[in-house]
Amino acid sequence: MEEYRVVLKKRVQKSLKKLPKNILDKFFILAEQLKENGPVAKNWQNYSALGKEEYHCHLAYHWVACWRCEKGTIIIEVYYVGSRENAPY
Numbered sequence: 743m744e745e746y747r748v749v750l751k752k753r754v755q756k757s758l759k760k761l762p763k764n765i766l767d768k769f770f771i772l773a774e775q776l777k778e779n780g781p782v783a784k785n786w787q788n789y790s791a792l793g794k795e796e797y798h799c800h801l802a803y804h805w806v807a808c809w810r811c812e813k814g815t816i817i818i819e820v821y822y823v824g825s826r827e828n829a830p831y
Contacts, residue, residue, distance in 0.1 A: 746780050746816045748773045748809075757824050761805070768801045769823055776818050781811035792831050800826070 750758075758766060775783060783789050786799035788806075798808040806829050808822040822830055 744816055746777050746811070746818050748777050748818045748820060751819065751821045754820050754823050757822075761823070765801050765805045768805075769807060772799065772801065772807055773820070776809065781809060781818050798822075798829070798831060 758769065761769065772783065772786060775785075781795075781797055783797065783799055787801075789797070789799040791797050792808065795812055796808065796810045798806055800806050801823075804826050805824070806822070806826050807820060808829065808831065809818050809820045811818045
């Protein structure tokens, strides 16, 4: 089985620099799991589908990650990582 490819939007790349180290570490663990297992991350806190092709989970109480994966592709696009209060859902 081919691995998924995790792509970070430019906005996400910038926001990663502002995250606390422990949250950044959790995000990289999530990204690695998405790469290995695909867009469904049921073992993560507050994981849920936001629509047919969009998902999110909490990295901690105040921090979330959001991603999308079009059906039939192996590209997972992370479009938000940051505070729960500013999450785009």
